[in-house]
Amino acid sequence: MTHDVGRVPALRADRLGKRYGHAWGLRDCTFEVPPGSIVGLVGPNGAGKTTLLALTVGLLAPTEGQVALFGEPSRAQDAATLARVSYLAQDHPLYRGFTVADMFRFGRSLNPSWDAGLAAARMGALDIPLRRKVKSLSGGQQAQVALTMALAKRAPLLLLDEPVASLDPLARLDFMRDVVAASAESGLTVLVASHVIAELERLCDWLLVLNRGRLQLAGAVDDLVAGHAVLTVPRDATNGSLPGRVIERTDSDRHSTVLVSAPPGAVAAAIAAPPPGWAAEPAGFEQVVLAYLRRPQVATTTPAGAKGTAVA
């Protein structure tokens, strides 16, 4: 790729596909994620998010295509692959009968690069006693212990699958703040699968949208927002007359509200000087994501943000 010359992508999928029996859980997935980014992975239930994460960490083997982590192909059952990626599964599984100290010793025993100092310091900061049993901790504390396990592994890529789904709003904020801090501190690349789009907007600088096993959007969040506009046009304006590709169109009595995808230059021009009788405004992050999620048939073969990144 031409952008970020010399920087190997943290994560790169190439025509990645996984079939379960006759049904494809994920198909024809091609994208790249730059190192150091926080990537939101969005999609409805069954869209293939967990499949993508499991393929990345090598819990599943792809039916076709491949995933590469920092330029090296990800392989199932490979210690080198496992060393490059930390995985925090949904519902943050831990051994319930273990104490927190036991969990960390487990981590130390199974990971040569284990950072015991980081683990102890985080528990100190969070005021979670090492001698407490996991099952006696609150949901938020368990999630924090699981996150600490993932961070202390010291892998350069962190995968989080619905990490805050079971947490209350305060615990969610704390958790996400810690993820951002860890990423900023050590240049960690983070991939977060989540349903909470508003949360991802605050958190992420890169976005992947999966729908029915296909990749719909992939790119930098800024490019993505800059590449979409909301137009209010007379109802008789045909889709062909609009600048860019129509993603979603809502018709009312006299006007239509249309979300279009277009090169950032065209979007900026339309907003600066809309044709007479039209209104144009920038699209919101959540608005764009929801429009795509509602329309699984809209597939972007070229990632929307790729061109914008190349220009920037």
Add this chain to the structure above:
Amino acid sequence: MIWVTWRQHRPQALTALAAFAFVAVYALVLGLWMRSTFDADAIGTCLARSGGAGCGGTISSFMHAVQGGAAVPLNLVLLVVPGVLGATVGAPLLGQELERGTWQLAWTQTVPRTRWLVAKLGLVIAALAVFGVALTAVVAWSWSPLDQVSIRTQPPQFVVEGLALTCSLLCAFGLALLAGLLLRNTIGAMVAGYFAWELCLGITLLLTGPLQVFSATKTVPCAGAACAAASTNSVPPVTGNLGDLVNSVSKVGDHLVVSYVPASAFWPLQFVVGGIFLGVGLAAAGAAVWLLNRRTS
């Protein structure tokens, strides 16, 4: 991996140690009591004098006292120990990880899952083997007076002494391990593993009972009243050797034709039965490793 395996199996290990201590104390008391009865009945001196002939009455009353009373609870416990312990240790090893979702944690550390499983299996199997051998040794000591005057090619001795208990323990372990991988449920895997082990035990009981692969025939001369009184239940047996298991006796002129399992068949039979148990157990454990290794969904 050693610490991880120890920590995850600690409750089971402690329970097994407690069970071992309980059985060992019971076996010790029983062994001492058997020895004193054995000496009080002067069975040893009788055996030394005649090789068993003429000791029938004392032996019968000794056997009656031992097998009719104090030894029965121990026999029952020992009969189920391999199945229960093997299933309890084997079922959660994979079953609980899959049931509780912790496999996603265990298999995404830096140790690939096949290596994780093989390391765990090596340690757990070694520990179970040590447990089995130790228990066998304790019981063998306890039962040594009984072994001198009874038939070891039959249960209860046959399924506890020699290789049988240890191999049977590993059989139950392997079956429960595989059941855990297939059922993804600890309790279900325990039950399935236990009953699969019961099937193997059934085969063993067939081999020591109706099948009797090491059966031999012998012609014994006899005369008069001795001939008339000879039966499969004679003590000592009509073959003249205390450990022989006599299946049938038929009179041909002044000879007895005896079909029997010689006491010396104990070890060959142990190897056959132990081999079946160990083969089934290791095949099941091997299947679990293979399935886990190729598992992609």
